């Protein structure tokens with residue numbers, strides 16, 4: 001099975017946990033594209049009554065085109081279950097997100113969700129975070145100075161560019177990727193980054209995810225943090 005087949009497999013599995021009446025947070029990225037496709041099919045075939053909140057304009061457009069009801073996050077009182085992808089997940093259920101430049105909205109949706117589920121192929125599972133460059137969303141104003149400060153700390157920053165232009169997030173900010181190789185103390189780094197003026201949000205998602213579904217060539221593996229139980233969801 002190739003990586004896309006693994007992504008599709010976990011996308012199909014995750015939608016089984018969505019029930020009628022739920023308010024569902026939709027993540028972003030290629031794995032989530034498969035999940036939203038599968039959800040659109042369920043909504044159509046089963047005439048499901050659900051409301052979704054999206055973590056990016058891309059996912060919102062995809063969902064609406066499939067006939068899924070999408071509301072703005074501030075139009076709902078709470079989010080029952082958010083399903084998102086990840087770039088790395090460590091043994092202690094912490095993660096790096098933002099490979100698709102959506103981590104600011106993803107984190108806002110995640111912290112307002114009763115339950116968070118991540119779905120990934122097995123290449124994302126790591127013992128220690130940091131091989132994947134850590135995305136930091138920054139305000140464009142003064143971002144060169146912020147970049148210099150990150151460089152002085154030895155974090156090997158790189159502005160995310162495409163075709164010679166700065167990548168803009170859905171909030172019209174820039175992304176600086178930090179090439180750290182390994183992160184020894186993720187909580188300390190998260191505190192340090194968020195305290196820097198001009199940083200809007202970083203891609204460290206710590207103590208946030210409850211349920212993880214991993215696609216492997218041998219099938220699906222499920223794990224939970226802090227004794228959560230998939231049975232409670234299904």
Ligand SMILES: O=C(CO)[C@H](O)[C@H](O)COP(=O)(O)O
Pocket residue numbers: 027028029030031032084085086087096097098099100101102103106
């Ligand atoms: O955090 C994200 C977007 O900001 C994605 O969830 C993450 O990059 C994983 O993407 P993919 O499913 O394409 O591998």
